[in-house]
Amino acid sequence: MSADRLFALVDGNNFYVSCERVFRPSLCCRPVVVMSNNDGCAISRSEEAKLLGIGMGEPVFKYRALIERHGVELCSANFTLYGDMSTRVNETLRTFAPGIEMYSIDESFVDLSGMADRDLKGYGREMRERVRRWTGIPVCVGIGPTKALAKLGNAVAKKNKLFAGVCDLMDRRFREQVLRLFPVGDVWGVGRAKRRQLTALGIDTAARLAELPLGQARALGTVVLERLVRELNGESCLEMETVPAARKSAAVTRSFGQPVNSFAELMESVAQHVARVGEKLRQQDLVAGEMTVFTHTSSFRGGPQRCGTGARRISPATSDTRLLLQVARRCAEKAYRGGYRYIKSGVIVDDLRPRPAGQPTLFGWGEEGSIVLMKAVDDINRRYGADTVFPASRGTARSWKMRQLRLSPRYTTRIGDVPVVRA
DNA sequence: TCTGGGGTCCTAGGACCC
């Protein structure tokens, strides 16, 4: 059965940078870096920026001189924009095959099973061109009989210009050649720790990993590594997940723009996160049964280090920001201890489940009123911009607010930000 | 001076039960 499976992995090149470029063509052919929240690290780099030596995940301040000398453009991450562009890319891919798995914001698997007779390379090229034309985003395509091989093909297509953006690994002989040249650390599912273990055993390429006996693979890396070895050998073990699995947890965590040491400031930031978490839950019609609040100091700075957490059950499970705030305060009190310079706080909700429909609550605020009120808040914030309405406990001074000095407009999701073309 | 955020899966080990 696994023999006739066929997967494509389509992945946006330097996705965040490409999104910015769609709306600012002046960024094309120049070094561009998109920075993480708080303008801390480089999380997406244009080819030109990579050539300058700016590393993935590296703190941007390290490169200040380089950035100035080469006129590198810096952008604060604008996830609202990227999320919307991602939807557009996926809508385009759906015109090629109905089975799409949105694996991450910039990558999707496309189920091409049953199409093995086609000119796959040509089909891949068509995908590339259509996505480019309809959305402005450049992508690469990897094709293979398993997800892991499609992923690997995609990495090859991206690295080696000779492939012109499409790498088809359906042919066994060709595949074996490619695997021999592919570093084991770049295989999907092999992280830093596994790579070290494997290379110590002389397993330094994907081909060597594919030769690893299954029992040894399991001993070394549990069922996960065993499955990966099978996949590299063309045996499909990982199915398409076209319906996104129910979320089990959700989190909102942020670094502060500057360190915080009072409980009042910490609690303000927590209140802000709770408002966002509530929004997330309501968007997906979920309620949460458990909450954890944490805060910690920076391991990059001197001074006493601490990581504080506080967790509580939420009963009854809810998505009402007001109830979540009550629980969050108790959690935060437990997490906080004075005398430290905290640089980050976060709110995590677990034990998520679908909102019970029309179920009367014995104790509590009256389900109906809560739903109507929260919907009103969400509608206002969607229409007039995030944080038009917010919990008072969030405060207004917000000394802890994160830095986002170079934020682009929400070109596609906010009416006032839509670009204007003059002809 | 300045170092992101948000997930999932798996296992080991302890608590508890019969």
Place this chain on the structure above:
DNA sequence: TCTGGGGTCCTAGGACCC
């Protein structure tokens, strides 16, 4: 005094992903 064996559930921590 000797102290079985099997099962479930929960949690913490590690590893991985983008």
